[in-house]
Amino acid sequence: MLSDNPASYHDAWHNLCVCDCVVVPGGFGKRGFEGKIKTCKWCRVNDKPFLGICLGFQAAVIEFSRNVLKLDGANSTEVYSETKHPVVIDMPEHNTNEMGGTMRLGKRTTLFKPSAVTSKIRRLYGNKDKIDERHKHGYEVNPEYIDQFEKNGMQFVGVDVDQERMEILELDNHPYYVAVQYHPEYLSRPMQPSPPFMGLILAAKDRLKSYFARGCKLSPRELQSDYYDSEDDLNELTVKQMNISIYDHDDSSSAYSSSSVS
Numbered sequence: 001m002l003s004d005n006p007a008s009y010h011d012a013w014h015n016l017c018v019c020d021c022v023v024v025p026g027g028f029g030k031r032g033f034e035g036k037i038k039t040c041k042w043c044r045v046n047d048k049p050f051l052g053i054c055l056g057f058q059a060a061v062i063e064f065s066r067n068v069l070k071l072d073g074a075n076s077t078e079v080y081s082e083t084k085h086p087v088v089i090d091m092p093e094h095n096t097n098e099m100g101g102t103m104r105l106g107k108r109t110t111l112f113k114p115s116a117v118t119s120k121i122r123r124l125y126g127n128k129d130k131i132d133e134r135h136k137h138g139y140e141v142n143p144e145y146i147d148q149f150e151k152n153g154m155q156f157v158g159v160d161v162d163q164e165r166m167e168i169l170e171l172d173n174h175p176y177y178v179a180v181q182y183h184p185e186y187l188s189r190p191m192q193p194s195p196p197f198m199g200l201i202l203a204a205k206d207r208l209k210s211y212f213a214r215g216c217k218l219s220p221r222e223l224q225s226d227y228y229d230s231e232d233d234l235n236e237l238t239v240k241q242m243n244i245s246i247y248d249h250d251d252s253s254s255a256y257s258s259s260s261v262s
C-alpha cells in the first residue's frame with residue numbers, strides 16, 4: 001500500500017497514532033491482514049490499550065511470533081498454508097467446503113487458568129473461574145507453540161473446557177493488551193458493556209487501576225444510570241462515549257468524565 005498509495009497509507013498511520021485505544025476486529029481471509037498485524041505491533045510496543053477479537057486475536061499471536069519469538073514469516077494457514085511457522089492452524093472440525101457450517105460456532109465455556117491470578121481480564125470478569133461467550137471461527141492457536149509464547153510474556157489466561165484451545169491472551173507488562181478468540185460484542189449492551197470493552201475504555205482513559213482499586217465498581221458519578229432512562233438519553237450517552245474515545249485528551253473537560261465514567 002505504501003508504494004501504491006502513499007497518501008492513504010500515511011493517513012491510515014496518522015489515524016492509528018492519534019487513537020487512545022484500538023480494537024482489531026474479526027474477519028476472514030488475507031485482505032488487510034498485514035495491516036492488522038502491524039497495528040498489533042504498534043499497540044504492543046507503544047503501550048496502547050488494545051483489544052483483539054477473533055481474527056484480531058490471531059493477528060496478535062502472529063505479530064508476537066514474528067517480532068518477539070523471531071519466527072520469521074509466522075502466519076495462519078488460513079492466509080498462507082505453506083508458512084514455515086504455522087502458529088495459527090485449521091481446527092479439525094473446520095471444513096472449508098461447507099460454507100462455514102462446520103466452524104466452531106455459538107456459546108461456549110471458557111475456563112480461566114488457576115495460575116492467572118494477576119490477569120486484568122479475569123478481574124474485569126469478576127474473578128470468575130469460567131465464562132460463556134459466543135464463537136465463530138475455523139482456526140486456532142497451534143498448541144505446539146504455547147510454551148514459547150508464555151515464556152516470553154504472552155499468557156493464555158483463558159482456555160476451552162478441554163484445555164486445548166486458547167481463548168484469551170494477555171500480555172505481561174502492558175497497560176491493557178487483551179485479545180479473545182470469541183466475540184464479546186455479541187453479548188455487550190450499552191448499559192452493561194462486556195468486560196473486555198469496559199477494560200479497554202477504562203485503560204484508554206487511564207482509569208483501569210482506580211476501577212480495580214474500588215473493587216471493580218464505578219464511582220458514584222458513574223452510577224447515575226437511572227438518569228439515562230429514555231432511549232434519547234441512551235443514544236446521547238453512546239455518542240458521547242464514541243466521541244470521547246476518539247478525540248478527547250482532556251479529562252477535566254470531557255463529556256465522558258462528566259456523564260459516564262470519571
Ligand SMILES: NC(=O)CC[C@H](N)C(=O)O
Binds near residue numbers: 029053056078139
Ligand atoms: N470470526 C473471525 O474473525 C474468524 C477468524 C478466522 N478467519 C477463523 O476462521 O478462525
